[in-house]
Amino acid sequence: MTFSVGVDVGGTKILAGLVDESGAIVTTARRESPRNDANKALAVVAEVVAELSAPYPGAVVGVGLGVAGPVDSSRSTVFFAPNLGWSNVPARALLEEVVGVPVVVENDGNAAAWGEFKFGAGAGVEDLTMVTVGTGIGGGIIIDGVLLRGAHGAAGEIGHMNAIPDGLPCACGRNGCWEQYASGNALVRDARALAASRRGEAGLLLSLGDGTPEGVQGVHLTKAAELGDLVAIDAFRGVGTWLGRGLADLAAILDPTAFVIGGGVSEAGDFLLTSARQTLSDKLSGKRQRPTPEIRLAMLGNRAGLIGAADLARTNSQSLRAS
Structure with a gap:
C-alpha cells in the first residue's frame, strides 16, 4: 500500500x-x-x-x-x-x-x-460546486470530474462575486461582495443588529454572551437557535437567503448537479440551509430545462x-x- x-x-x-x-x-x-x-x-x-x-x-x-x-x-x-x-x-x-x-x-x-468530491458529500457527482461558509466565503468548482483552476489558477474565489453594487465594503478592496452578506461575519453582524432592535426576544441569545448585543459571537448562535431563540433563527434565515441568492447565480453559470456547503457556519444545518434551498429554487433561472441543484452538507469537516x-x-x- x-x-x-x-x-x-x-x-x-x-x-x-x-x-x-x-x-x-x-x-x-x-x-x-x-x-x-x-x-x-x-x-x-x-x-x-x-x-x-x-x-x-x-x-x-x-x-x-x-x-x-x-x-x-x-x-x-x-x-x-x-x-x-x-x-x-x-x-x-x-x-x-x-x-x-x-x-x-x-x-x-x-x-x-x-x-468532498472524491470521498465525501460529492461522491458520485461529476459536476459540483463547494461553498465554504466561514469567516468569509471560499469555494471550489468541479466540472466533468475535473477541478477548475482557471487560466491563472485563481478560479473559485466565489465569495467576491458582487451581490450589491456599491454595497458593504469588503477586505478585498471592493464593495458589495457576496461574503459580506452570506458569511460567518455577516451572520454575527446581523444577529447583533437584530438583538439590539429586538432585545425582548433575544434574552436567550444574549444570556450566552455578556448580556449585550455586542457580546454575541458565532459560537452562541447555533446553540441559541437550537434552544428556540427567534432572533438567532431569523439571523440564520437571513444569511441563508443571501446564500441561496448567490447559489442561484452560480447555478446559472456552472449548472452543477449539487452544491456542497462546508465551513463552520454550515454546522447550523437546516437553520441555514432551509432558506438557502427555498431561495435557490425561487431564484433559479431555466427551471423548465433543468432540476434545481441539490444542496448537500459537507461530510469531511x-x-x-x-x-x-x-x-x-x-x-x-x-x-x-x-x-
Missing part, C-alpha cells in the same frame, strides 16, 4: 495527515504555523512530513500542500496568502528539495472541494482540505510515473 501526505497550512496551525488510497487518514500531526516567514513554515511542513512518513519508508508517493490564497496554474507558487504573510513563494521547489517526493501546491478551497490535497498529490505522482 502507498500513502500521500496532505498538509493544510493555516494562519495559526499546520495540520498534516498521512492518507491512504481510499482517502482514510491513517495518522495526523499538528504544529503552530510561523507567520510572515515562508521558509520557516515550509521547514515545519518538511518536519511533519518526515514524522508521518517515518513508519512507512518508501511508501509515501507525494505531498499536497493546501494554502489560503491563489496558486499559479502549474501548482507550484503561492502568489499571495495574506493570513500567512506569503507573497510569490515557490513552495513546491522549496519543499521538494527537502522531502524528496513530488509536491503539489493547491488553494485550500480547491483542495477541500476535491476531498475541517479534514476535507487535507484529504483533498493528499489525493491531488497522489494523482500528480501517478501522472509523473506514467509520463
Whole structure:
C-alpha cells in the first residue's frame, strides 16, 4: 500500500495527515504555523512530513500542500496568502528539495472541494460546486470530474462575486461582495443588529454572551437557535437567503448537479440551509430545462482540505510515473 501526505497550512496551525488510497487518514500531526516567514513554515511542513512518513519508508508517493490564497496554474507558487504573510513563494521547489517526493501546491478551497468530491458529500457527482461558509466565503468548482483552476489558477474565489453594487465594503478592496452578506461575519453582524432592535426576544441569545448585543459571537448562535431563540433563527434565515441568492447565480453559470456547503457556519444545518434551498429554487433561472441543484452538507469537516490535497498529490505522482 502507498500513502500521500496532505498538509493544510493555516494562519495559526499546520495540520498534516498521512492518507491512504481510499482517502482514510491513517495518522495526523499538528504544529503552530510561523507567520510572515515562508521558509520557516515550509521547514515545519518538511518536519511533519518526515514524522508521518517515518513508519512507512518508501511508501509515501507525494505531498499536497493546501494554502489560503491563489496558486499559479502549474501548482507550484503561492502568489499571495495574506493570513500567512506569503507573497510569490515557490513552495513546491522549496519543499521538494527537502522531502524528496513530488509536491503539489493547491488553494485550500480547491483542495477541500476535491476531498468532498472524491470521498465525501460529492461522491458520485461529476459536476459540483463547494461553498465554504466561514469567516468569509471560499469555494471550489468541479466540472466533468475535473477541478477548475482557471487560466491563472485563481478560479473559485466565489465569495467576491458582487451581490450589491456599491454595497458593504469588503477586505478585498471592493464593495458589495457576496461574503459580506452570506458569511460567518455577516451572520454575527446581523444577529447583533437584530438583538439590539429586538432585545425582548433575544434574552436567550444574549444570556450566552455578556448580556449585550455586542457580546454575541458565532459560537452562541447555533446553540441559541437550537434552544428556540427567534432572533438567532431569523439571523440564520437571513444569511441563508443571501446564500441561496448567490447559489442561484452560480447555478446559472456552472449548472452543477449539487452544491456542497462546508465551513463552520454550515454546522447550523437546516437553520441555514432551509432558506438557502427555498431561495435557490425561487431564484433559479431555466427551471423548465433543468432540476434545481441539490444542496448537500459537507461530510469531511475541517479534514476535507487535507484529504483533498493528499489525493491531488497522489494523482500528480501517478501522472509523473506514467509520463
